[in-house]
Amino acid sequence: MSDRKDGSMRLFVDGVLDKKYETNRTSFFKEIGIDYNNVISAHLEHKTGIKNIRNNKKKIIPKTDALVSKEKNIFLSVTSADCIPILFYEPTVKIVGIAHAGWRGIVKKIANKTIEKIIDLGGDPKNIRVAMGPGINKCHFDIGNRISKQFLPYSKLIDKRGDKYFVELKEIINEQLIESGIDKRNIENTRECTFCKSKKYFSYRKEKDPNVGLMISLIGIR
Ligand SMILES: [Zn+2]
Numbered sequence: 001m002s003d004r005k006d007g008s009m010r011l012f013v014d015g016v017l018d019k020k021y022e023t024n025r026t027s028f029f030k031e032i033g034i035d036y037n038n039v040i041s042a043h044l045e046h047k048t049g050i051k052n053i054r055n056n057k058k059k060i061i062p063k064t065d066a067l068v069s070k071e072k073n074i075f076l077s078v079t080s081a082d083c084i085p086i087l088f089y090e091p092t093v094k095i096v097g098i099a100h101a102g103w104r105g106i107v108k109k110i111a112n113k114t115i116e117k118i119i120d121l122g123g124d125p126k127n128i129r130v131a132m133g134p135g136i137n138k139c140h141f142d143i144g145n146r147i148s149k150q151f152l153p154y155s156k157l158i159d160k161r162g163d164k165y166f167v168e169l170k171e172i173i174n175e176q177l178i179e180s181g182i183d184k185r186n187i188e189n190t191r192e193c194t195f196c197k198s199k200k201y202f203s204y205r206k207e208k209d210p211n212v213g214l215m216i217s218l219i220g221i222r
Contacts, residue, residue: 001085001133001217002028003200008213009079011041011060025216032218039075039218042067046104050117066099066114070121075220081202082194084135084169085217086111090123096219101135101173103143107150111173115180125181131188133217138168140195140205 002009007024011017029036040053042064049064053074061067067076070093078085078100088097099105099114115125138159143151148165151158154175159166170189177187194201202213 002215004202004213004215005200006031006215008202009216010211010214011079012043013211017060028216034075034218034220035073038073038220039077040067040069041077041079041216042098042100044078044100046102048105048108048110048113050099050110050113052117052121065101065105066097066110066117068095068097068114068117068121069220070095072221075218077216077218079214079216080133080135081207081212081214082136082141082204084173085133085215086114086173087131087133087217087219088114088118089129089219090118090127091129092124092127093122094221095121095123096221098217098219101169103141103147103167103169106169106172106176109176111176112180115177115182126183127186128182129186129188130177130182132170132173132190134190134192134194134197134201134215135170136195136203136205137170137191137193138166139193140203141169142166 006028008021041060043062050066051061051064053069076098083102086099097114099110142164154172157168157171194203195206198206204212
């Protein structure tokens with residue numbers, strides 16, 4: 001995963017493909033030894049579109065928030081700045097996956113749906129390793145009463161202070177992963193809050209900018 005010092009990895013400015021941050025991507029991929037041409041990017045829409053990548057010529061996959069692949073030397077990527085990047089690896093069948101999880105995706109169970117896709121490709125949830133990257137924590141993620149209703153099954157992970165509800169999104173994802181049969185010993189949670197650590201990470205809620213800088217997370221099998 002990149003961080004603030006690598007520069008913004010944003011592809012779309014005001015919703016339109018824009019090459020102005022392409023040099024940040026090129027130099028970051030070079031630094032981590034990945035060929036630019038082997039990176040597949042999801043054009044996120046905060047829903048639960050998932051795409052299996054096979055011999056793909058397209059580098060940007062529209063309307064998708066998660067990618068899975070069995071192919072070698074293909075690097076799946078999502079961008080984020082507060083939302084949580086979730087990385088999946090099935091080491092037995094050799095499948096990788098990545099998901100972008102904001103609150104909407106979490107309510108719609110994007111992590112569980114990505115695991116189902118990995119199972120469809122022959123993976124076993126008992127083998128899947130999952131890592132959650134930095135994202136916004138309960139200290140800085142509050143929602144109003146109307147949205148809080150969508151989190152009712154996870155009410156024990158919500159604190160009410162005044163008329164605000166503070167939600168621990170990564171703990172909800174953790175519960176969802178366990179529901180899908182992931183062994184809790186195979187889940188890694190960085191626990192870093194992008195808002196608290198806004199010197200290191202971009203944070204949408206801190207910067208209140210619709211075109212805020214974005215970090216990129218990648219996973220692939222060499
Ligand atoms: Zn925080």
